[in-house]
Amino acid sequence: xxxxxxxxxGSTSCQGCGHAILAxxxxxxFGRKTIFTLVPGCIWITLSRNIPLFSTxxxxxxxxxxxxxxxxxxxxxxxxxxxxxxxxxxxxxADIGLQxxxxxxxxxxxxxxxxxxxxxxxxxxxxxxxxxxKYAQTTTTPASYIRRGKRTKRKNLPFIVAAHxxxxxxxxxxxxxxxxxxxxxYAKGLKGFKFLHVQSPCPxxxxxxxxxxxKVARLTVQSGIWPLFEITEGNDxxxxxxPRELKPVGEALGLQRRFRHLTxxxxxxxxxxxxxxxxxxxxxxxxxxxx
Amino acid sequence: xxxxxxxxxxxxxxxxxxxSRVQVTSAYPxxxxxxxxxxxxxxxxxxRLDAKFIEVExxxxxxxxxxxxxWAGARAFTATSGPGLLxxxxxxxxxxxxxxxxxxxxxxxxxxxxxxxxxxxxxxGWIHLYCENTQEVLDTMIMSYRIAENDxxxxxxxxxxxxxxxxxxxEPVEIPDQDLVDSFLPPFKGRSAPHPDMTIEEWRANMSxxxxxxxxxxxxxxxxxxxxxxxxxxxEVDEEFGKVFGRSYGGLYEEYNCEGAEAxxxxxxxIASTARPTIDDLREEGKDVGLVKLKxxxxxxxxxxxxxxxxxxxxxxxxxNISIGSGGVVFNELRSALYNVDDKPSVLGFxxxxxxxxxxxxxxxxxxxxxxxxxxxxxxxxxxxx
Numbered sequence: 001x002x003x004x005x006x007x008x009x010g011s012t013s014c015q016g017c018g019h020a021i022l023a024x025x026x027x028x029x030f031g032r033k034t035i036f037t038l039v040p041g042c043i044w045i046t047l048s049r050n051i052p053l054f055s056t057x058x059x060x061x062x063x064x065x066x067x068x069x070x071x072x073x074x075x076x077x078x079x080x081x082x083x084x085x086x087x088x089x090x091x092x093x094a095d096i097g098l099q100x101x102x103x104x105x106x107x108x109x110x111x112x113x114x115x116x117x118x119x120x121x122x123x124x125x126x127x128x129x130x131x132x133x134k135y136a137q138t139t140t141t142p143a144s145y146i147r148r149g150k151r152t153k154r155k156n157l158p159f160i161v162a163a164h165x166x167x168x169x170x171x172x173x174x175x176x177x178x179x180x181x182x183x184x185x186y187a188k189g190l191k192g193f194k195f196l197h198v199q200s201p202c203p204x205x206x207x208x209x210x211x212x213x214x215k216v217a218r219l220t221v222q223s224g225i226w227p228l229f230e231i232t233e234g235n236d237x238x239x240x241x242x243p244r245e246l247k248p249v250g251e252a253l254g255l256q257r258r259f260r261h262l263t264x265x266x267x268x269x270x271x272x273x274x275x276x277x278x279x280x281x282x283x284x285x286x287x288x289x290x291x
Numbered sequence: 292x293x294x295x296x297x298x299x300x301x302x303x304x305x306x307x308x309x310x311s312r313v314q315v316t317s318a319y320p321x322x323x324x325x326x327x328x329x330x331x332x333x334x335x336x337x338x339r340l341d342a343k344f345i346e347v348e349x350x351x352x353x354x355x356x357x358x359x360x361x362w363a364g365a366r367a368f369t370a371t372s373g374p375g376l377l378x379x380x381x382x383x384x385x386x387x388x389x390x391x392x393x394x395x396x397x398x399x400x401x402x403x404x405x406x407x408x409x410x411x412x413x414x415x416g417w418i419h420l421y422c423e424n425t426q427e428v429l430d431t432m433i434m435s436y437r438i439a440e441n442d443x444x445x446x447x448x449x450x451x452x453x454x455x456x457x458x459x460x461x462e463p464v465e466i467p468d469q470d471l472v473d474s475f476l477p478p479f480k481g482r483s484a485p486h487p488d489m490t491i492e493e494w495r496a497n498m499s500x501x502x503x504x505x506x507x508x509x510x511x512x513x514x515x516x517x518x519x520x521x522x523x524x525x526x527e528v529d530e531e532f533g534k535v536f537g538r539s540y541g542g543l544y545e546e547y548n549c550e551g552a553e554a555x556x557x558x559x560x561x562i563a564s565t566a567r568p569t570i571d572d573l574r575e576e577g578k579d580v581g582l583v584k585l586k587x588x589x590x591x592x593x594x595x596x597x598x599x600x601x602x603x604x605x606x607x608x609x610x611x612n613i614s615i616g617s618g619g620v621v622f623n624e625l626r627s628a629l630y631n632v633d634d635k636p637s638v639l640g641f642x643x644x645x646x647x648x649x650x651x652x653x654x655x656x657x658x659x660x661x662x663x664x665x666x667x668x669x670x671x672x673x674x675x676x677x
Contacts, residue, residue, distance in 0.1 A: 033487045035363075054485035054494060056362050059382045062355035065347060069315065069359020069367070072343040074485075076314035076365040082487055100355070103348035 003028030016210025018200030064100025090131035105164035167192030175217035207257020219252035300457030305330035307432020315360035317345035364484025373397030389439035403647020549581030607662030640674035
């Protein structure tokens with residue numbers, strides 16, 4: 001992978017942390033002329049000190065406003081050639097941070113937002129978030145004979161952002177580094193609001209072996225659970241990874257303890273929802289979305 | 292020379308932002324602050340102010356975005372009122388960036404003014420300056436940036452003006468010439484401002500100046516020490532402002548008609564204006580009671596009040612606020628400041644004007660007369676609602 005190695009080794013993140021792999025890839029693509037910002041979460045606590053770039057952080061709900069202020073402050077000083085990066089988790093993006101995200105996206109602020117999505121509040125020990133998938137066990141959505149893990153689907157974050165008509169929206173996976181880095185390298189040159197939603201498997205929270213991070217990530221993409229696509233200016237939708245045939249979801253889910261309680265019926269429900277979604281995505285592939 | 296214009300307090304705030312050459316502004320409309328946002332938008336649209344306006348979706352984002360802009364090296368301004376200020380509380384807490392915010396006072400139990408909104412931000416580590424009239428609002432805007440950006444201080448400033456009474460009431464205001472303001476207020480040089488040609492080491496060394504790091508008790512100590520250093524800086528800036536512009540506000544406080552007084556009343560904001568002619572009348576009647584207008588609430592002028600305690604036998608503190616379950620915030624702090632002085636003066640508390648209820652000269656007269664009585668002997672009750 002080309003690009004300067006910016007992230008240093010020896011972070012305090014958990015073994016096999018998806019965020020650490022993502023940070024390494026992403027900042028190679030951004031390069032040195034980059035300011036990255038933080039809100040509370042795993043990235044701030046375990047990784048930020050390993051990223052020797054200009055950086056600052058703010059309150060959990062303030063991420064969207066912080067990058068907005070920075071990009072405007074720099075512009076007021078005549079500095080237009082620095083990447084202003086929001087590097088937040090799913091809480092700071094989809095839940096407590098959603099209002100600020102929406103404001104910044106609506107204003108089409110010249111920033112690059114990366115959502116490192118480990119699908120729960122992992123920094124506080126793995127509570128459910130708006131990005132937690134249906135049926136997943138978390139510490140606040142336990143599975144028992146009464147409760148079946150999380151009761152509702154996760155928010156459709158990339159489409160929420162795309163509905164703001166921004167410069168760029170994409171999804172990515174750490175198992176597909178060329179796709180991920182290519183998307184950053186393309187989008188960082190665009191003026192306006194850029195959003196990349198990256199799945200970041202969490203061995204601690206999802207319950208799989210730290211050596212399987214990439215495997216889990218790859219299987220979720222290959223099974224259509226985590227489709228890779230981008231929505232470019234004008235709302236042009238394009239799948240960037242199209243397997244001829246999807247693998248069954250069971251392979252990816254079976255590796256994760258958070259889905260261990262699934263009944264056959266529940267697995268089947270997930271499978272048919274993924275199939276349905278994939279069919280819809282194929283239908284809009286290469287087309288312009290309404291906005 | 293400057294020129295005079297008739298303007299409301301909110302316009303004076305906006306003029307202050309223009310004259311201070313604010314580079315980034317962001318605010319969310321709320322009554323009675325709203326017209327500040329509109330004036331600023333107009334000034335930017337007409338080219339009078341060369342600034343970025345971030346049209347945020349909330350006060351929380353207004354506060355955080357001006358912090359982001361200030362961090363990035365731009366002079367930043369925001370404004371809000373009552374509930375909006377409370378929504379900003381989280382990002383305000385512990386902020387160490389030299390932004391200036393106008394707080395157009397609004398009660399939380401009414402749309403009308405009292406000081407409970409800014410008093411609720413008492414412990415956030417901001418400098419709090421209360422204004423009495425429209426001219427003072429404009430002048431304090433300019434002074435605030437000098438105070439905030441001072442290297443010994445480097446802290447945010449909240450300046451308060453009473454909603455409606457100042458925000459929507461027109462008074463003649465002298466607008467100083469831009470050249471003169473430029474000579475008084477040099478361009479902002481931010482400590483944490485990144486630059487593409489700067490190394491991370493240089494930037495870190497510059498940024499960490501004067502502030503203990505996150506996760507340390509030293510961060511609190513340093514914040515407090517910088518706040519206490521602001522006392523000196525506020526006085527210096529006020530004196531220099533007086534020399535350059537011919538107007539001065541005493542810095543931390545002003546003693547009005549206090550010569551030879553036995554007792555003083557202590558007032559903040561527009562109540563000080565109501566009090567002045569009343570005090571004049573009382574002095575003419577031979578009653579030795581003066582007025583101390585408290586302008587700077589944070590940092591609190593403890594030592595200065597202890598000095599005053601040598602001259603006055605009684606203080607009657609007017610609180611346009613209440614800390615529910617305790618009492619008047621200024622009353623409590625002033626009494627606490629005087630605990631260790633010899634020959635303690637009497638300190639009386641008066642709650643008044645909450646939820647914007649009118650504070651009349653007659654009420655001030657009663658407060659002043661009771662305080663004077665307390666200078667000569669015990670009075671009851673110690674604290675009352677007027």
